[in-house]
Amino acid sequence: MDASKQDALTQIITLAKEHDISIDEIGAQIVNKSLENKDGKWLTKLLGYLGGAFIFGGLGLLTAMIWDDLTSATRVLISYGPGIIAFILGIMTVKDTRYEKASTGLFMTSSVLLPTGMFVFLNEYSDGGDAQLAAMVVFGILALQFLLTFSALKRTSLLFFGFLFWNSALGILMERAYVPGELVGIGLGLSILIFAFNVDKTKHRAISPFYYFIGGMGFLWAMFDIIEDISGLDILYLPVTIFMMMASVRVQSRTLLLVSTFSLLGYLGYFTNEYFADVTGWPVALIILGFLLIGISAQAVKLGQKIPKKA
Amino acid sequence: MKAFLKENSVLIAGITLPLILTAIFFALTQMQIKNVTPPNHSILYATNNNYNHYYKVIIKDEHAYLSIVPLPKNSHHRNYKLPDVYLFDPRSGENKQIQLPVKEQNKERQEILIDELKNIKFSAHAQSPDGFTFTSNYKRNSNLMTEMFGGGYRSRYSYVLKKGNGTIEVPNAARYNTQFIAWTL
Known part of the structure; x- marks a missing residue:
């Protein structure tokens, strides 16, 4: 390493200590800057979204094709599992400034997969036959999960989905308490x-x-x-x-x-x-x-x- | 805590408004159920009976019969399933499924006395002797909120025994697939 590079690094360390900047924040800035400088940024984004959609579409199709051959536990695992992993990854990315932007997508994915997995669980292991009650319990649990996580992380996407789940649970509760439709509205x-x-x-x-x-x-x-x-x-x-x-x-x-x-x-x-x-x-x-x-x-x-x- | 409540009083009022409505209507419904004296007569009704022109439960001389009406060859009605018939006692809450006599399809019209009900007298009159009627409690009052967040109208797709404002829900009575047969005398 030549002397000028060593000097630059020493300067960076001094500045970072002085302004209380973490290594993650420096990394995030470098990643963001390099993305800004890339030509055809929109194309990268578009292909990224398309790729993501293909992966999800393929996984969904594969799951549908082998669904009848799966056991109950595997069905729950294949639907709820990715949801909870996406949720945990969402929390992890919030804490890492380099991947902060990915958290919204991950929370959105988990908001679809988590209820799906919970409904699959109820369908496989419960024989109550009251789908509306099942929906109220599922949405109630998810509202709590998202809103409690929001109170800790203060992410807008968590508040958005948490309030959506809250209203879903509340609407069913009102319906079951015989509140007239107009008053529910x-x-x-x-x-x-x-x-x-x-x-x-x-x-x-x-x-x-x-x-x-x-x-x-x-x-x-x-x-x-x-x-x-x-x-x-x-x-x-x-x-x-x-x-x-x-x-x-x-x-x-x-x-x-x-x-x-x-x-x-x-x-x-x-x-x-x-x-x-x-x-x-x-x-x-x-x-x-x-x-x-x-x-x-x-x-x-x-x-x-x-x-x-x-x- | 006090400062938080004061600062967010509008938000708290907004969030609790639907909960207050729920509590009020739940209490009203419970009071309504408690205030209704159930009818002194049991009710006979059929489910899973859509488009069934072959089997019917009929009342003849105050007794319940299974009527089998052979269909013409060109008839497009092809529901040859026996309906599920229940005898619901609103006083005890017992809802008993009645065994219907199983017969081979025959070209002739038949009326078979239902053995399990042979000692009970029935009236096919829509209203019970003490003024109850068997009616749907469905109300067409859906809107954006009920469609988005209502979860499928469990409560509105059912049948009830109704007298004045008082109602008693009939178990196992799906909205589109249930028919009144008779009251016991």
């Missing part, structure tokens, strides 16, 4: 909206648009179901959607604005068809609806401009 919809609103204020805000979308859709759909059944009072849906549009500006969510605007447009279609289609003729009703749509979309764009773009 409103209760879960509001709960998800409030969660999205809170998450939006944290560093995990990347998942809030998805939950605003699901929560907003669920809430407005269930509200329409209730109001539609009350004869003559279905006009009450109008203030609900307008309130949601206003709320979307207040919470600064373009996703919620989109959902509530489409919900309002859909409702106007329903309303004109219900009350005006046979009065002065359908074509006139369509013209009125057209003007309303233009007016609402212009208003929605104005409201959208009030919402700042998020990083």
Whole structure:
């Protein structure tokens, strides 16, 4: 090793000690820089994704082909095993800055394979016959697993899947407690909206648009179901959607604005068809609806401009 | 802890809202079940009986018979399976499967008295003498949330004995495949 290289290494060690930089962090930077410098980065990525998809597709196909020849224990092992390994690898990669980005993919894989494996286990070893109860137990356990891991590692993907499993378990619990479908929709919809609103204020805000979308859709759909059944009072849906549009500006969510605007447009279609289609003729009703749509979309764009773009 | 609760009160309220709804409806359902006095009459019903034009359980002169109706040669109905017939006693909760007489297919119409039920009198009237009816508790109230997170509507695909607001669930009564036969007298 020549003298200049030795000097450089000494300098690196001094700087690392001075700024408390670990060997992993230096390694991660070198790997990331070398990736940035590579030409055809998109091609590498694309081929990487394709390769991954082929491997999973091939493994899935192979499993399906030999499924009937497998024993119960092997079936559980082949479905649950890769899931738990992906989950453990996900945790390990979070702790290693060089592979941090791989953790999301690994957690996503485990979120599919873990429930599959647990359902296979119940199918092979349990003869209760109550599939809904089995689903509630599986999703409940997974919600705990993902949310507890999230509380330790603070990874957004863990929160995303953990909350998804939580709602799956909760929805079944509500169903089994004979909560009417409309109230399941409103209760879960509001709960998800409030969660999205809170998450939006944290560093995990990347998942809030998805939950605003699901929560907003669920809430407005269930509200329409209730109001539609009350004869003559279905006009009450109008203030609900307008309130949601206003709320979307207040919470600064373009996703919620989109959902509530489409919900309002859909409702106007329903309303004109219900009350005006046979009065002065359908074509006139369509013209009125057209003007309303233009007016609402212009208003929605104005409201959208009030919402700042998020990083 | 107090500071955490105060800081996250909205989130906690949002997360607990569905749980509160669950608790309320669970309590209401339990109260409803406790408040119903079960009917004094057992019910005879059949399952696994879809499109069965060959075997039927009928009531004739207050007794239960297995009716066998030969099908015409060109008939497209080909369900030759015996239905599962149950006698459900809502007071004890006992749900007894009834053995039906097995007969060779015959060209002639037959009505065979069901031996296990020969000492019981039945009424094919839809309503029991004390006012209960055998009805589906299915309600078409699905929406995005129930479809995504509902897990398949176990509770809504069943039959109940209903009087006013009170209901008693009938065991083994699948939504699309169950038929009322008669009440005991």
